[in-house]
Amino acid sequence: MIIEHPVPMFAKWIGPAALTWLLSLGILIGVFELIRLVFLLSRNGLHGFTLFFTTFFKGIDDFCFISWRRVWAITKLIIRESIRKKVVVVCIVFLVLLMFASWFLNPNTTDPAKTYVSFVFQSTTYLVILLALFLSSLSLPADFKNKTIFTIVTKPIRPSEIILGRILGLTIIGTVILCIMSIASYLFVTNSLSHTHRLNEREDLTPVASADDPRNQDGETVIAKGTLQLSNGHKHNVEEYVRKEGDKLVYTFNVSQENNHTHSITREVDGDNVRYIVGPEQGTVQAKVPVYGNISFRDASNYERSRGINVGEEWTYRSYVAGATSEAVIWTFDHLDASKYPDGLPIEMSISVFRTTLGNIESTIMGSILVRNPKTGLTAETNVFNSEKYITKALMIPRTIEKSKVESQPRALIKKGMESSYEPLPGNFVQKDSYDLFEDFVDDGKLEIWLQCIERGQYFGAAQYDLYLRDNDANVLVNFFKGYLGIWQQMIFVIAFGVLFSTFLSGPVAMVSTFGIVIAATFKSFFMEIANLNVLGGGPIESLNRLITHESLMIDLPNVFSTSLIKFFDMIASALLWIIGNAIPSFSNYTIYMDYVATGYNIPFNTILVHLVTTLSYVIPLFIAGYLILKNREIAK
Amino acid sequence: MRTESNIVVETKNLTKIYRDFWGRQKVRALKALDLEIRQGEVFGLLGPNGSGKTTTIKLLLGLLFPTSGEINILGRPASDVTKNEHIGYLPEESYLYRFLNAEETLDFYGRLFSMSGAVRRQRVAQLISMVGLESAKKRQLREYSKGMSRRLGLAQALINDPDLILLDEPTSGLDPIGTRNMKDLILELKNQGKTVIMSSHLLADVQDVCDRIGILYQGELKELGRVDDLLKVSTETELRVSNLSDAAKEKIQKVIQEDNGELVFCGNPTSSLEELFLKIIAESESRPGKRVRGGEDK
Numbered sequence: 001m002i003i004e005h006p007v008p009m010f011a012k013w014i015g016p017a018a019l020t021w022l023l024s025l026g027i028l029i030g031v032f033e034l035i036r037l038v039f040l041l042s043r044n045g046l047h048g049f050t051l052f053f054t055t056f057f058k059g060i061d062d063f064c065f066i067s068w069r070r071v072w073a074i075t076k077l078i079i080r081e082s083i084r085k086k087v088v089v090v091c092i093v094f095l096v097l098l099m100f101a102s103w104f105l106n107p108n109t110t111d112p113a114k115t116y117v118s119f120v121f122q123s124t125t126y127l128v129i130l131l132a133l134f135l136s137s138l139s140l141p142a143d144f145k146n147k148t149i150f151t152i153v154t155k156p157i158r159p160s161e162i163i164l165g166r167i168l169g170l171t172i173i174g175t176v177i178l179c180i181m182s183i184a185s186y187l188f189v190t191n192s193l194s195h196t197h198r199l200n201e202r203e204d205l206t207p208v209a210s211a212d213d214p215r216n217q218d219g220e221t222v223i224a225k226g227t228l229q230l231s232n233g234h235k236h237n238v239e240e241y242v243r244k245e246g247d248k249l250v251y252t253f254n255v256s257q258e259n260n261h262t263h264s265i266t267r268e269v270d271g272d273n274v275r276y277i278v279g280p281e282q283g284t285v286q287a288k289v290p291v292y293g294n295i296s297f298r299d300a301s302n303y304e305r306s307r308g309i310n311v312g313e314e315w316t317y318r319s320y321v322a323g324a325t326s327e328a329v330i331w332t333f334d335h336l337d338a339s340k341y342p343d344g345l346p347i348e349m350s351i352s353v354f355r356t357t358l359g360n361i362e363s364t365i366m367g368s369i370l371v372r373n374p375k376t377g378l379t380a381e382t383n384v385f386n387s388e389k390y391i392t393k394a395l396m397i398p399r400t401i402e403k404s405k406v407e408s409q410p411r412a413l414i415k416k417g418m419e420s421s422y423e424p425l426p427g428n429f430v431q432k433d434s435y436d437l438f439e440d441f442v443d444d445g446k447l448e449i450w451l452q453c454i455e456r457g458q459y460f461g462a463a464q465y466d467l468y469l470r471d472n473d474a475n476v477l478v479n480f481f482k483g484y485l486g487i488w489q490q491m492i493f494v495i496a497f498g499v500l501f502s503t504f505l506s507g508p509v510a511m512v513s514t515f516g517i518v519i520a521a522t523f524k525s526f527f528m529e530i531a532n533l534n535v536l537g538g539g540p541i542e543s544l545n546r547l548i549t550h551e552s553l554m555i556d557l558p559n560v561f562s563t564s565l566i567k568f569f570d571m572i573a574s575a576l577l578w579i580i581g582n583a584i585p586s587f588s589n590y591t592i593y594m595d596y597v598a599t600g601y602n603i604p605f606n607t608i609l610v611h612l613v614t615t616l617s618y619v620i621p622l623f624i625a626g627y628l629i630l631k632n633r634e635i636a637k
Numbered sequence: 638m639r640t641e642s643n644i645v646v647e648t649k650n651l652t653k654i655y656r657d658f659w660g661r662q663k664v665r666a667l668k669a670l671d672l673e674i675r676q677g678e679v680f681g682l683l684g685p686n687g688s689g690k691t692t693t694i695k696l697l698l699g700l701l702f703p704t705s706g707e708i709n710i711l712g713r714p715a716s717d718v719t720k721n722e723h724i725g726y727l728p729e730e731s732y733l734y735r736f737l738n739a740e741e742t743l744d745f746y747g748r749l750f751s752m753s754g755a756v757r758r759q760r761v762a763q764l765i766s767m768v769g770l771e772s773a774k775k776r777q778l779r780e781y782s783k784g785m786s787r788r789l790g791l792a793q794a795l796i797n798d799p800d801l802i803l804l805d806e807p808t809s810g811l812d813p814i815g816t817r818n819m820k821d822l823i824l825e826l827k828n829q830g831k832t833v834i835m836s837s838h839l840l841a842d843v844q845d846v847c848d849r850i851g852i853l854y855q856g857e858l859k860e861l862g863r864v865d866d867l868l869k870v871s872t873e874t875e876l877r878v879s880n881l882s883d884a885a886k887e888k889i890q891k892v893i894q895e896d897n898g899e900l901v902f903c904g905n906p907t908s909s910l911e912e913l914f915l916k917i918i919a920e921s922e923s924r925p926g927k928r929v930r931g932g933e934d935k
Contacts, residue, residue, distance in 0.1 A: 055716070058716075058717070067751050069748055069751045070748060070749055070751060072748070073745055073748030073749055076745070076748075077734065077737075077745055080736065080737065080741070081734070081736055084736035084777075085736065146732060147728065147730070147732040148732045148733065148734055149732075150700060150726075150728050150732050151726070151728065151732050151733065151746070151790075151793060152749065153699070153700065153718075154698050154699075154700070154721055154724065154726040155721050155746060155749035155750060155797075156718050156719055156720075156721040156722045156749065156750060156751075157718065157721075157749050158718055634700070634701050634702055635699075635700045635701075636695045636700035636701050
């Protein structure tokens with residue numbers, strides 16, 4: 001799975017992040033209070049100081065003495081309002097959508113789970129965000145319009161309680177709807193992908209060897225070949241094996257992987273008839289738990305590098321190593337425990353292949369996996385494989401490594417000036433007959449896995465997260481619901497912004513403003529590129545000028561006064577955009593949850609924790625801003 | 638006895654100017670209002686539409702911010718939300734949530750006073766009974782008539798058993814029975830020692846219940862004082878006598894002439910239409926059926 005922006009570890013991140021957050025919040029509140037002080041002084045003279053400090057301390061009271069009974073009163077009101085205004089219709093719309101979705105979604109693709117999961121996540125996101133947008137931005141303005149707010153603010157309720165109650169109420173409604181949608185989505189995905197095949201002995205299987213011959217009863221000789229009958233638009237190839245266990249013959253089957261899944265088969269004998277029972281699909285929706293290592297590279301001169309070769313790709317996520325050289329991509333893993341991997345290390349990789357000679361375009365490129373003890377330098381080539389571009393390859397590094405696969409000379413990482421180089425250790429190395437992966441190659445839980453390209457003129461490209469060890473899979477159902485946390489957090493943002501805008505704007509204007517935030521949050525990276533003036537054609541004013549004058553994006557503007565003026569205003573605009581951009585969350589942080597579930601990876605707890613705290617860090621200032629606006633505005637007109 | 642301590646509401650030089658988006662003055666709604674309202678009195682704010690009555694009430698409640706001047710309400714500034722713990726407010730129209738029923742509405746407002754569940758339930762039942770909405774307490778407010786909404790609005794204003802009650806046009810939208818009930822309730826609140834401030838342009842209502850009135854016109858306080866004193870015509874004398882013979886009437890007229898007095902009116906007084914209406918309704922309730930007309934068309 002591609003992780004361009006890795007989430008930092010919570011324990012390391014929280015300290016500096018909290019400090020920056022507190023500083024930013026302090027500056028924002030400080031600026032607001034300063035403006036308020038100047039306003040009060042201009043209106044009331046020196047008495048303004050008294051008024052300022054009285055209201056300032058009252059403001060602190062408004063947060064310290066929040067009555068949860070009053071907050072709950074508003075929360076309950078919002079929930080009742082939503083229910084009685086038939087918000088549940090959104091769920092019905094979603095269910096109708098699911099009813100017809102199967103007409104248009106094709107289960108016969110290489111990864112049907114991805115198609116189905118992406119569909120349910122995206123449709124849920126749109127519906128829930130639209131719902132949150134409408135509810136949050138229209139509710140408070142409706143109270144102002146109907147003047148029901150008069151009967152509320154004339155009770156001893158604080159503005160902080162009104163805002164908090166609203167955010168909580170809308171969050172509860174949104175959460176319940178999201179829960180209903182997520183359950184419906186899970187049932188839809190599992191039900192749509194659930195299938196089995198039929199296997200008839202006479203029609204579908206062709207015997208290739210006699211099962212009665214004791215020579216074939218080794219569990220490795222194929223005794224019959226065939227295909228499972230068509231179901232969900234695909235077939236699987238099947239091979240039948242037999243082996244003798246005591247007096248009994250045990251039949252096993254190898255079912256080919258199609259559309260990212262396989263099936264189990266059991267053989268039953270009923271008199272003279274043989275029946276094959278094909279089990280449900282396995283591995284369609286997964287929650288793989290990858291264990292990542294740290295990446296480094298070895299160049300052709302054996303030096304250790306942080307990056308490999310640049311093959312000229314614009315996207316610099318991966319860097320490359322050349323084939324048939326000593327270049328290698330190295331992943332160093334920590335905390336490996338032998339008891340966890342009794343049969344060896346299961347690894348998966350999804351690497352890029354860059355061909356300088358095409359040859360047969362359909363042929364794969366050979367590569368090899370080596371393991372190296374970081375301390376002793378003992379190195380062994382454990383696997384040779386064929387690699388296709390971006391196809392996830394699963395390999396098993398065996399626990400026992402034969403003598404022939406171990407390199408005769410260990411390699412040590414030797415410091416040379418400011419750099420380090422992998423050099424064969426001098427002296428004679430005494431070899432054993434066989435090696436144990438954990439005893440001989442893992443040192444204090446550490447192991448290096450090297451990836452090399454074998455073919456000359458071809459390159460392998462890899463990034464940190466392209467090769468990983470597989471831990472025990474997580475629960476698919478739990479992971480599915482964890483995925484919905486991404487949508488939930490986006491919903492919370494929309495609610496918080498909607499409530500904030502609704503404290504000072506009319507309903508439609510608040511809605512459009514919140515929608516603007518949703519757009520900016522969805523395309524935040526582009527927004528920030530404009531703010532940093534990194535876009536072709538310059539900033540907003542320069543772009544407008546180019547639009548009007550039909551000037552090409554590639555040509556610099558002439559060096560005249562008007563250009564300087566345009567650049568000056570673009571600087572101001574970009575500064576403003578930069579401030580706004582930094583105050584807006586990035587929704588791409590949350591859409592990655594869908595990618596995790598769709599591609600079958602477990603969402604790490606650390607990612608969820610960091611994102612939840614980030615969400616809260618946005619909601620708190622928005623809540624405070626909403627409070628300040630409501631407190632300082634006239635309720636009546 | 639007038640003391641500082643029993644002044645419940647005090648405004649000094651209270652001014653409100655409405656401005657447009659650009660800060661330009663649109664209208665001067667209230668001009669330098671000085672007012673003192675004491676505990677236990679029923680004070681009426683009188684004036685034509687747009688005279689500043691509602692603006693004054695909104696300023697007292699903190700719904701509007703004064704352009705200049707000071708407000709002291711129950712010893713606190715108007716911007717202090719804790720003052721609302723002892724205040725009940727009935728707006729000029731019942732601004733209630735139409736998707737709630739009566740019980741839910743009152744329960745909601747009770748929660749805003751942080752009342753416990755038991756107290757809330759008791760108070761809600763008591764107020765619903767008081768305003769006569771028992772049979773409709775489970776119906777959503779969207780099905781309520783204007784009068785029913787108004788009664789529920791009054792109940793919400795009294796949910797906290799307030800010391801100070803502000804009623805903005807309390808009799809607007811009410812039928813004569815509702816109007817009479819409202820007036821009776823105001824007098825009942827006064828008997829309980831509560832302070833009531835009401836605004837109205839229905840002069841008869843104000844006259845019936847208010848101890849003191851202030852008359853506003855174009856944002857300025859034009860008159861302030863006790864109703865009795867303000868309405869007393871000191872140059873005229875009124876006698877109300879029952880069963881007086883025509884001979885006796887003539888004697889009285891003669892005495893008036895001898896003392897150089899001027900007889901302005903001598904005849905049978907008429908009751909008010911309100912009194913007649915209430916009498917008919919009371920009779921109809923006690924004796925259902927077609928009513929025998931008490932008068933004749935002439």
